[in-house]
Amino acid sequence: MDTSVIYRGKLVVPRPGVVIDDGAIVVAKGTVAEAGAFSAVRKRGRAKTVDLGDVVIVPGLVNAHTHLELTHLKGQPTATDKFTDWLWEVMNLRAELSEDDLLQSAKAGIAEAISSGTTCVGTVSHTGVCAHISEDVPIRRIIFHELAGHTDAKERITRIEARLRTKIGGAMTRHGIAPHAPYSTCREIYLWSIKVATGARLPLSTHAAESLSEAEFLATGRGEFRDHLARLGITLDGWKPPGLSPIAYLESLGFLKACAHLAHCNYLSDNDIARIQNISVVFCPRSHAYFGHKDHPFKKLRKRGINVALGTDSLASNESLSMLDEMKFLHSEHVEPSVLLEMGTIAGAKALGMSDAIGTLEPGKFADLCAITSPAGVRRFEDILAPDSFVTATVGGGKIIWRKGT
Numbered sequence: 392m393d394t395s396v397i398y399r400g401k402l403v404v405p406r407p408g409v410v411i412d413d414g415a416i417v418v419a420k421g422t423v424a425e426a427g428a429f430s431a432v433r434k435r436g437r438a439k440t441v442d443l444g445d446v447v448i449v450p451g452l453v454n455a456h457t458h459l460e461l462t463h464l465k466g467q468p469t470a471t472d473k474f475t476d477w478l479w480e481v482m483n484l485r486a487e488l489s490e491d492d493l494l495q496s497a498k499a500g501i502a503e504a505i506s507s508g509t510t511c512v513g514t515v516s517h518t519g520v521c522a523h524i525s526e527d528v529p530i531r532r533i534i535f536h537e538l539a540g541h542t543d544a545k546e547r548i549t550r551i552e553a554r555l556r557t558k559i560g561g562a563m564t565r566h567g568i569a570p571h572a573p574y575s576t577c578r579e580i581y582l583w584s585i586k587v588a589t590g591a592r593l594p595l596s597t598h599a600a601e602s603l604s605e606a607e608f609l610a611t612g613r614g615e616f617r618d619h620l621a622r623l624g625i626t627l628d629g630w631k632p633p634g635l636s637p638i639a640y641l642e643s644l645g646f647l648k649a650c651a652h653l654a655h656c657n658y659l660s661d662n663d664i665a666r667i668q669n670i671s672v673v674f675c676p677r678s679h680a681y682f683g684h685k686d687h688p689f690k691k692l693r694k695r696g697i698n699v700a701l702g703t704d705s706l707a708s709n710e711s712l713s714m715l716d717e718m719k720f721l722h723s724e725h726v727e728p729s730v731l732l733e734m735g736t737i738a739g740a741k742a743l744g745m746s747d748a749i750g751t752l753e754p755g756k757f758a759d760l761c762a763i764t765s766p767a768g769v770r771r772f773e774d775i776l777a778p779d780s781f782v783t784a785t786v787g788g789g790k791i792i793w794r795k796g797t
Contacts, residue, residue, distance in 0.1 A: 395419040395438040396789060399429050400448035400762055401769055405752035407733040410772050415440075416448060418758040418789035426752050441791070443762040443784055447775050449732060450752050451510025451759030451787065452714035453739025456596075456654045456673040456702030459514040459521055460493045461485065462500035465706035474602050474682060475619035481707050485517070494520045500712055501530050505793045507713035508761030508782040513596070513652075513673075513702070513743045515569050519554045526561040529792040531759070533743050534564065535596050539571035541625050544579040555587075567594035567651065573637045574605045574616045578644065585649045594651040594744050600637045600663065601655040602684070609633055609640055638663035652742040654702065656692075657684045664688070664695055671698040671742035674734075676720050678704035693730075700742040701734045715763065715775070715782060722776040731776065758789035 396418045403414025405426040415432045417425040425432055433440065464484050470476035488496065497520055504512060511531040514521055521534045538551045551568070558566045570576040570584045576597075588595040600606070608616035612632035620627060633640045638659065641647055652671035657679060659667075674689045689699045701721075703712050710716070718731040740750030749757050763769075765780040774780065785793040 395424060395436060397429070397432060397438045397440045398448060398760065398762075398786065399440055399442045400444070400446045402447045402772060403752075404447060404449045404732065404772055406450070406737065407729045414448065416752055416758065416760060421758055421788040421790075423752050423754050423756050423758050425754060444764070445768045446762035446764045446783055447769050447772055448752075448760055448762050449508075449775065450736040450750055451761055451785065452508045452735050453700065453737075453743065453750060454504060454509050454512045454703055454712065454714050455652065455671075455700040455739040455742040456675060456704060457500070457504075457512055457514050457712060458517075458705035458707070459497040459500035459504075459512065459712075460516055460518060461496065461705035461707050462503070462712070463488065463492065463496035463706075465710075468707050471682065473615060474604060475615045477682075477708070479619065479622065484707075490518065490520055493518050494523060497521050497524060498528070500706070501528055501532075503712045504714075505530055505785050505787075506782065506795075507711070507715055508763065508785050509712070509714050510759035510761070510785060510787050510792075511739070511743065511745065511749055513567075513594075513739075515596070515654075522554070522558055522564075522566070524564075526563050528563070529787045529790070531563050531745070531749065531757075531787070532565070533567050533594055533745075534558075535567040535569035535594070537569045537571055538580055538584075539575045540580065541575075541577045541620065541627060541630070544577050544583075548580065548583050552587075555591075565594070567596060569596045572598040572601065572605070573640050574608050575620075581641075581644050581646055585645055589649050595646075595649050596652050596654060597641070597646070597650070598655055599641060599653045600658050602682075603658055605637055606658060609635060609637055636660065636663055638666050642666050651744055652700070655679075657687055659688050659692075664692060664697070668695065668697060671700055671738070673700045673702045673739075673742055675702045675704040675709075676717050677710065678708040680720070681708045698738050698741050699734055700739040702739075715780070719776050719778065719780070728773045728776055758786060760786045762786075 415429040607614040737750035740746040762784040763775040
């Protein structure tokens, strides 16, 4: 008996640049068996057909950088003029949440992500609660365990080591390490992260070059980040600024050789870009706009052949966890639809080290996909980026994990 399933849509885009009219994805044992015209694939077996209707079927969207445990902070931070004031407020708001609050916050974030077509996330977890989400929750995730601090490095490292020893892994969950950022994290923690991630083959990430003040702090030791650390009771006695850009500093530590991706990279010089030639960058467009940053260099990075993925960051600096919304936002700034689909799917998979398993609907990969339409229907691939387009179904591992109206 044929137990495979055919998902049919008005258009199927198995990978950027390929559009199939009246297309279909054949799924067998949770993976893609074939992508092609429905008239052709239905002749080759008796698989059950699930007609998703007047939609464009695309690979499941990949959110390469988010903070799911901060979902409950949506709309709460009020400070936007000064990054460190916003950071201070977020830290205090997070401290008011119990572990269960944070877990429920992460689960709410997952539910929102799935309902907007996301099938894989790279989520930074400061508290570790994301590791307690059941394997039954149908979204692929890499949990980047975050650590930061200029003092008590050994104690902080010991806590993360204990967390990693008891980590829960499985088909849906992988684990990584994320030293927070060059301005917030001491050299010892970065060096430990490199050693452990390299030895255990764990993905490694960090926030980098997120603001001009970060560059000022590393170059001179002055500015708003020094004031921020002082507000936290950190005096930095005996510490000397490296006198380098954030990217050059990470390179001096050997971090770039082990790194899976860098989050944000809002401010890069040409020399910085040369240093990250073989590293993925995750750009969070609407979070970038929230803080009023200058033009992001993602177009220049792509021209240099650097893989640029998309992320939402957290709801403390964004309106939704929808990757489709991120793509629409950039489309309004005249970025080509095929480029946006690449950044929201296979580029994210590459940034998370999962491009062999997800990111396109090619034979042998997991059957992770989503169906997108608009009130006026779809006539061409570009219609998925219409202002009023929306996701109607999300499929993970060949099974419908969310469908609008059910």
